Amino acid sequence: MGMVEFRTVSKYFGNMVVLRDFDFTVEEGEKVAILGRSGSGKSTLLRIVMALETIDRGRVSLDGETLWDADAGVDPGRGGERGRIRHMRSKVGMVFQQFNLFPHMTAVENVAAAPRHVLGIDAGAALALAQELLARVGLADRARHYPSALSGGQQQRVAIARALALEPKIMLFDEATSALDPELVSEVLDVMRALAHERSLTMLVVTHQLGVARAIADRVCFMDEGRIIEEGPTEEFFGAPKNERTRAFLSAVQVA
Amino acid sequence: MPFSWSFVWEVLPALGRAAVISLVVTVGGYLAALAFGLVFFGLTRARRESIRRLGRWTIELVRSTPLLIQAYFIFFILPEYGIVLSALTTGVLALGLYHGAYTAEAYRAGLESVPAGQWDAVHSLRFSRFAAYRYVIIPQLLPPITPVLGNTFITMLKDSSILSAVAVPELMFVANDLGSERFQYTEPITLAALIYLIMSLSFALILYWVERRMRRA
Numbered sequence: 001m002g003m004v005e006f007r008t009v010s011k012y013f014g015n016m017v018v019l020r021d022f023d024f025t026v027e028e029g030e031k032v033a034i035l036g037r038s039g040s041g042k043s044t045l046l047r048i049v050m051a052l053e054t055i056d057r058g059r060v061s062l063d064g065e066t067l068w069d070a071d072a073g074v075d076p077g078r079g080g081e082r083g084r085i086r087h088m089r090s091k092v093g094m095v096f097q098q099f100n101l102f103p104h105m106t107a108v109e110n111v112a113a114a115p116r117h118v119l120g121i122d123a124g125a126a127l128a129l130a131q132e133l134l135a136r137v138g139l140a141d142r143a144r145h146y147p148s149a150l151s152g153g154q155q156q157r158v159a160i161a162r163a164l165a166l167e168p169k170i171m172l173f174d175e176a177t178s179a180l181d182p183e184l185v186s187e188v189l190d191v192m193r194a195l196a197h198e199r200s201l202t203m204l205v206v207t208h209q210l211g212v213a214r215a216i217a218d219r220v221c222f223m224d225e226g227r228i229i230e231e232g233p234t235e236e237f238f239g240a241p242k243n244e245r246t247r248a249f250l251s252a253v254q255v256a
Numbered sequence: 257m258p259f260s261w262s263f264v265w266e267v268l269p270a271l272g273r274a275a276v277i278s279l280v281v282t283v284g285g286y287l288a289a290l291a292f293g294l295v296f297f298g299l300t301r302a303r304r305e306s307i308r309r310l311g312r313w314t315i316e317l318v319r320s321t322p323l324l325i326q327a328y329f330i331f332f333i334l335p336e337y338g339i340v341l342s343a344l345t346t347g348v349l350a351l352g353l354y355h356g357a358y359t360a361e362a363y364r365a366g367l368e369s370v371p372a373g374q375w376d377a378v379h380s381l382r383f384s385r386f387a388a389y390r391y392v393i394i395p396q397l398l399p400p401i402t403p404v405l406g407n408t409f410i411t412m413l414k415d416s417s418i419l420s421a422v423a424v425p426e427l428m429f430v431a432n433d434l435g436s437e438r439f440q441y442t443e444p445i446t447l448a449a450l451i452y453l454i455m456s457l458s459f460a461l462i463l464y465w466v467e468r469r470m471r472r473a
Binding site: 050 | 379382
């Protein structure tokens, strides 16, 4: 059974179809990059896995447990559902395009916040853990800085450390390097690459930067109009794309 | 009639005591407004549509009728239904209710000023609702709403003079009372105005200082 499974999932925003009878499986430890034009549904895919969005049809499961089942009429706002969704979220960590750090907390406080206020670890131990994680992303010396005093690349590395603090099995990267100046991409990519060496960690990387997909992924999927229209092992995908639309996208992005 | 300094010294102690009452009513009304605002705001955010509508209508009703009429309702009309409140309680309640409708609006604006990405972050990090508000959301909405809520306090201090009409023994009521004893209003009303001015400016100064400290933090 896959770590992430989508079975005939559909998702609409009003009249717009974001996912259409979407089938998708990611095995444990797999590193998958998802490419596609903006509006192709790739970010929504991640937000569904993080339980930030629901689905309209089909079923999504994580690690063998059902997250969404449209037929069972799951209502995320209902009291009993909240606990279940929080449980499912414990499997997943997410990194956002705009970092979404807490601006009123220092870097180390950002990373320590969830261990303290969610897991209930005492302040000293949480800060020690956070300091360790910041060292892992190369920011031990920036621990006392507020996000506003950090570069975009540094902020994103703090955000990665913050997501790792809850020890997720699945890490989601939603255009994690897209808001960065070109010269800051590599420092974030280095951290992502190091994470990709962790055998058991499942990674889903949404991007439109081909270099990011190449550096991280074992498998690349290309999404268009709410579906995966082409996928394959990274070398194969970039070496000999079969679909016309994939080729058009790849040449357009490479020129840009 | 010439301005009489001796009359000034005569009425000053009584006006000073009345100013304290004004302050007490304002502080009480302010705390009530913060609480009522939270309740009103909570109603407008309820899951059930009918409750949200109730909240919106209540806010609209309170904001679209004069404070004086609301005070009359509480002081003169509620007793007919067996609810008798002291003048002071009436004052606190009327001020709190009226300005609660405005603080609800301030809470809403403050909450909307927190970017949606912050909610994505707290959800993905599994914060409970309480923890999300306590550690992430409220600390971020306090700086933008502090000036608004601070000015509300100063407005309420001045609005408390309206409560003289329902016999709250505050500054305006006493000034009017002292003036009518001799049909000589110049001294007590001028003094009352000066006292309001001094109190308002003092709080504006305090607010300015708090805002500056907050911006530095």
